[in-house]
Amino acid sequence: MQNQTINANDVNTWHDTADVIILGYGIAGACAALEAKRAGADVLVVERASGGGGTSATSSGYFYLGGGTAVQKATGDEDDADNMFRFLATSTAAPDSDIVKRYCDGSVEHFDWLEAQGVPFERTAYREKTLSTLTTECLTSTGNEKVWPYRDIARPCPRGHRVAMAGDAAGGKAMEALLGQCASENIRTSCDSQAIALIVDAGRVVGVRVRQYDSIKDLKADKAVIIATGAFGNNPAMVAKYAPQMQGNTYPIGIPYNDGAGIELGISVGAATQAMQNVMPTASFYPPGQLLKGIVVNNRGKRFVAEDSYHGRTASFVMEQPEGKAWLILDAEIFAYPELEMFGHSLVDGWETVEQMEAGLKLPPGALQKTLTEYNRDAAAGEDRRFFKYKDWLKPLDKAPYAAFDISFQKSTYFFFTLGGLKVSARAEVLDANGTAIPGLLAAGACACTIPQDGKGYASGLSLGPASFFGRIAGQQAAQAARRD
Ligand SMILES: Cc1cc2nc3c(=O)[nH]c(=O)nc-3n(C[C@H](O)[C@H](O)[C@H](O)COP(=O)(O)OP(=O)(O)OC[C@H]3O[C@@H](n4cnc5c(N)ncnc54)[C@H](O)[C@@H]3O)c2cc1C
Incomplete structure (x- = not known):
């Protein structure tokens, strides 16, 4: 159903209306919701599960941030936005320099914003080489900064900021804080609601059709729809089509609803995709x-x-x-x-x-x-x-x-999550094959392709970091559209 669109003229009843409708309540969706609401938009989050969290809540809780964050300053790890840009622009497979620059320039502010939402980070560093610290220490080298050729291009600096929670799944602590903010700001949610088709009117996305239990509902988005439904590793047909190398003794990680639905919704209205063959593998x-x-x-x-x-x-x-x-x-x-x-x-x-x-x-x-x-x-x-x-x-x-x-x-046994997704601009607009923004449609998080693009250039934190950052931008952008009209 996700590959078909519904014409607005064929909608009999709009079951609900909002300025901005966000599909998916993981970290990208939650950050988008907060920014859109704070900028004055009426927001409705549509979530397939019975509550928010997504894979974000099961993650290890590393955010890749730098440029001189409060933690980097406290631990004496000198960094600046240009240095971070040089590293990411080199390690990203096909970097959009606007996207990378916006992320690096905004990284310190984004760290402060996350803390202000209640996401806790210690002013400490963990210096051993490991996959994931199970302690509360924050700053860790989580990528290839010291690996040649990167260390010759940018001064190596640790940028993995781990949420202060002992044990695994520290991402749950971040989501607890962000979802708590959303609840306290009365952001409307429609849970147990699976987005199954986009509704279009003369080339503009104007709503979404959802399946809620055994009923179908049409929801009207006066200004924008933001897709934030996560990766596609748990859709075997999509993995076989786009990343056929991940067969046999390989296992996708992430929640079952990371089935690529949002990517297919985007494709249904002409979106281009990027890096769909690439995964972040690990053993x-x-x-x-x-x-x-x-x-x-x-x-x-x-x-x-x-x-x-x-x-x-x-x-x-x-x-x-x-x-x-x-x-x-x-x-x-x-x-x-x-x-x-x-x-x-x-x-x-x-x-x-x-x-x-x-x-x-x-x-x-x-x-x-x-x-x-x-x-x-x-x-x-x-x-x-x-x-x-x-x-x-x-x-x-x-x-x-x-x-x-x-x-x-x-x-x-190799585990993986997918990195490809909808092609987007630095303003989180979903782009078609000509690079033109599709009216009324934005995307953020693992369903969109921003900075993490392949396993060779990946660093822990490059999913939660850009997902939350560009989620915020999507929310701001959607709210601006709401204000303009
Ligand atoms: C074990 C593990 C550890 C990880 N650790 C880290 C880490 O430390 N740092 C890091 O940067 N990355 C990490 N990652 C990757 C990272 O967690 C994800 O890339 C990131 O959380 C994606 O966020 P998201 O908001 O895009 O998607 P999600 O958090 O998955 O949220 C998507 C939401 O959309 C909903 N949804 C799906 N389809 C529909 C639909 N059709 N209609 C409505 N709702 C729908 C889902 O139910 C879900 O709630 C880890 C991944 C795993 C599996």
């Missing part, structure tokens, strides 16, 4: 951080990535290797088991010599020995001349016995 072999001192090789016995990369970047490269095969190679000095058992990296074996290891892994004769000879020579000199791994993670792998963990794509 992190760290923590513990010492494993980053190992090397990762493919079935040719060759390295293919700087091993100190963010786990999503490493996973993206693993997926591209011949037959998706890869091993983490360790020596006795740094040996440890990967802590996160859910990824299922299995220990292949231990060997007394590199030659035996090479034979045990069925690698071409001499290949791994050559790779390790070169790597060990460079590591001893404190410089990785092939992949420029950061010096902190360099050490010769020369203490027998040696060990290998199988981290192959399809053998280990």
Whole structure:
């Protein structure tokens, strides 16, 4: 149904009317609702579940923010908007510089805004390399800032701001605060309501048709509809169509309602999409951080990535290797088991010599020995001349016995969420194939493609950060439309 539109002339009864109708009550929808309401618009949020939260409420609670936030200042991590821009403009696959610039320029203000809504952040830093801290410490390096070539382009700086909540799913604390604000400002909601089609009038989006239990209702949006329905990883048909590489032993993470409905709604009125093939994959072999001192090789016995990369970047490269095969190679000095058992990296074996290891892994004769000879020579000199791994993670792998963990794509368990979505402007307008804004339609969050665009450039926090930031912009933009008329 989402790929058909309804003509406004065919609507018999408008069951409700608002200036701005927001589809989805995750972080993008909640931030849009707050800004639109505060700017004077009458707002109605349509949510398929029985309450707000979405995947945002189940997330780890990292926001990628910088440019000199209050936390960065308190922890002595010097940053500025230009530095942040240089990093994101380089690490984003196909950056729209207006989008990236707006995000970097507005990042400090956005941090202050989140705090003012009651989202708590400590003035502390966590300096270890990890997937997700389970403590309340805030500022963490969550991306590839120190990885070559990025560290030569922008001064490395931690920008992952974690919500102050111990344990996993700190995103729930952020959503508790934001949804609490929405409730206290009497933002109207229609829960258990699934958006199933957009209603159009002479090329303008003027409403939405929803299914509520066993009835169908038509809702009129006098000024704008904002789509904020999240990603599409839980729609197997869409994943097979757009990201067919994510089959077999791969699992989407996120709530079941992240089924791409909003993307299909946008497409139904002529929206263009972007980066639909790209995902953020992970099967992190760290923590513990010492494993980053190992090397990762493919079935040719060759390295293919700087091993100190963010786990999503490493996973993206693993997926591209011949037959998706890869091993983490360790020596006795740094040996440890990967802590996160859910990824299922299995220990292949231990060997007394590199030659035996090479034979045990069925690698071409001499290949791994050559790779390790070169790597060990460079590591001893404190410089990785092939992949420029950061010096902190360099050490010769020369203490027998040696060990290998199988981290192959399809053998280990890779989890993912999708990054592609509706093409949007820096004002959150949904664009058609010519780059023209579709009248009456805005989008934000994981259903829209802004800064996080592929796993190689992803950093933790690049979903909640832009989703909340551009959610706010969508709300402001929609309210402006309401004021203009
Ligand atoms: C385990 C996990 C940890 C994560 N940790 C982080 C992190 O620390 N930092 C980070 O930046 N990102 C993280 N992410 C990614 C991030 O959580 C999401 O990208 C982000 O929350 C998306 O926000 P959203 O508002 O776009 O979508 P959502 O929060 O998913 O909200 C979308 C809402 O739309 C509703 N909806 C869907 N279809 C319809 C429909 N047809 N009609 C009406 N309503 C509909 C849904 O029910 C949902 O409530 C994590 C993801 C997972 C799964």
